[in-house]
Amino acid sequence: MKMAELHEKALKMLTDRGVEEAIVTLYETEESSVRYANNEPTVAFSENISTLTIYSSIKERCFVGSFENVSEDFLEKIVDDVVTLTKNTPPTPFYAPLPRGVFNYRAGKRVESRIRQLDEQLVSHVSEAVRASREAGAERSAGILYSSHMVEKLSSSTGLSLQEEFASLTLNHRAFASPEATGQWVSCSTSLEGFNPYEAGRKAGEIAVASLNPVLIDEGTYDVYMGPLIFANMMSEVARFASGFLVQIEMSFMTGKIGQKIGSEKITIRDDPTMPGALGEKIFDDEGIPTQKTIIIEKGFLRNYLHNSRTAKLAGASSTGNAGIITPHPWNIVVEPGNVKEENMMQKLGKGLYLTNSWYQRYQNYRTGDFSTIVRDGAFYVEDGKVKHPVKGIRISDNLQRIISNIEELSDRLYPIKWWEVTTPTYVPTAIIRNVRITKAFGY
């Protein structure tokens, strides 16, 4: 039996055995990747995996599961377990009926099928990125290049039968001009034409070389110019906190703030899986609802949380097409660009810090948004709109709502960012943020 038939068979078996509502989704993933360090490949991966996810409910008793022991032999056991667990679960007040109705799905999504067959060619793309960093003056490079292809097939007891295909290339490249002078850049694309490993290698190399001989600075409050990587880190966190689930368990600084001004008038953030060709383009969510463009923050005002049917019911709202069965989440985060030319942003900053990347963001309190994060890769002290010298050993120790409230300018260009630290595709401009609290370690 073909995989395509397996999920439909699972759905039929579940409904035949008394499951009232079910969504069965099959994900067929093919992924190749090359990791590299010290300018050479360290390992090449290939993955060929099928995953079946099942949501089932009987009289408001709910089960969610994920199965990677997918074969006809196992199907009987999977279905048995799902039915038994669903029946034995107490009813949940968080239950919401599966959405029904006539849905209109966007047509015309284009997928670059050639990405699927790259395999050994990935090594030459890696080689290109490494060469570019060397030409820029960096000693060595490390990174990973993924080529991913996935087909998602969803069938539900409400009569849905949907299919969507995805393909992307994502390169995360870090260049080292010395152990403490590093630069990082990414190239992420859903098309071969839009993928540019050389450019990622060159930019990472240039940042690394500019970071040579960094110095310590005083801690305090600085105006900061954030490049696309660090700003994507911040904004993907902001958008993540709009999840109705996180809001409802008070794991979000946005809890209870709909309609309130929580950011600068410059900031508008939306989840936009309808963006053609975007890394996070998505036609339907995990409940089979058509996805949509949802404004999260509009000119500083919190407009919407991201909902699935469950969190929407609890909030007295409608689903925004962001299921996750349990946890709604953004698909494709977009920060509205500003109108300042990127080349003028440093001049607008005047005096302060230019930061290119951050990593390891942790919270003292999710409800308040108090956090700190390590500044890594290129970080520079700026005066009169010009870089004076690189800096090292600093951390942003601030509050996420304060950060978005202090956004003063956004540039006019969007960068697509997806990497180890930003797992949801995020499109951001660069940003000037006033009065950012910077700390450093005792003992330097």
Next chain:
Amino acid sequence: MNDIVELSKKILDYAVAAGASYAEARFHSDSDKGVALKNGEVEAVRASYEFGIGIRVLVNGGLGFASTNMLKPENLTRVVDKAVKMARASSYLKSSRICFSEEEAYSVDWRVSEKKRLEGWSLNSKIEFLKNLDKTAISQGVNVSSRYIGYSERRTERVYANTEGALVSALVPRPSFFALITVADHSKGVIQRTLQFGGSGGMEVVESWRLEEKLGDEVKTLHKMLTESVKAPEGVMDVVVGSEVAGIISHEASGHPGEADRILGREGAQAGESYLKAEDLGRKIGSEAVNVVDDPTIPGSYGFYLFDDEGVKARRKFLIKEGRICEFLMNRETAARLGVKSNGSARASRYSVEPIVRMSNTFILPGDHSLEELLSGVAKGVYVKSFMEWNIDDKRWNQRYVGLEAYMIEDGRITRPVRNPVIEITTEKLFSSVDAVGKDLNFVAATCGKGDPMQGMPVYTGGPSLRMRNIMVRGVG
């Protein structure tokens, strides 16, 4: 089992015929069942089953790894072909060949026993158990505005075979518990705490956590810290940290930088490198009171294993001995690069990822001081018993821990609660400032993240209370 062993042998033979100088096959199954309560009500019951194979090959000095969960013979040969093809392609760019250290090829079956079987614990009983915990949390006379608590149990089974004759099978059941608690006060705002417990074994492990007592204590402590704490003192002073803080220090400032793959640059673009270099064995990094070990062989621990995912026998490693760097964590690849033998630190979180260098149970060894003795030597300082926020730079040099439960120490005694004291310090300064070590060894379960693709790995962090002299403390807000 016999079928899998036979299949593994066929796969390895096929890989060699396809051009691999070395090959290994790891059948890896994980079944995970869990339930979570949101504010006392069941959210949903969940389960995940994974069963697949990871195949790793060396071809012309290039390393390839391929995985699949479609285990029909024709697909498996395709997967091996792909691993060989990718390894060969990557070998063309290599200036030196990857090789593995020579190790004894064990043929062994090891498993963690359950004194009280988890399977005998019904779903309804687990839900009742969680509901009682939730009731405990909300019956402490304080406003617990939000609770999200969950229990899960994971059963991992592996069969590992390589072309050198190793054959290792294993079974580990791991129960775990987590909680996110928010306590609110109308005038003081909110305070939050995340808790994680985990171990290997059966119900007896869960019982040993004494969750009801601990959850009740945590809620009361959170309320006290929220309503009674004053701004933390600032300046250079003595600090005593509890086991939980000592544990995260051992993990972040000793364990991670001691991973040989980081030291050799293999994690450069992701988790980063290390303040340590390959020639740093013997380097003084702290006072003689500091001894850090990584030990996967502790019975019942969350990071327990007896053979790693390259078939190498596990053992205790001294990472720091009397303040000096003593040993790195190594797999076979990094050990070969360093000209030594592996110390059994290779772990893979699931079938679809390669084994990489990981910690297991990393902790600071206890000394001989009671907490009272540690405190008695402090005229003015802070006692940081627990933390929420922390992070460390990618060379593991510049770290920050923000206290959650914390108190002033005045004239050798704990006095007022203080709000979020911040320790932001370099690794050498931190370890060098330790002048006395408690005898109260405790462990905390954690999930360590590393690798790309990301691998979450069950570990213990641990340690005794530590006293640090003359370090900078700052307050927040």
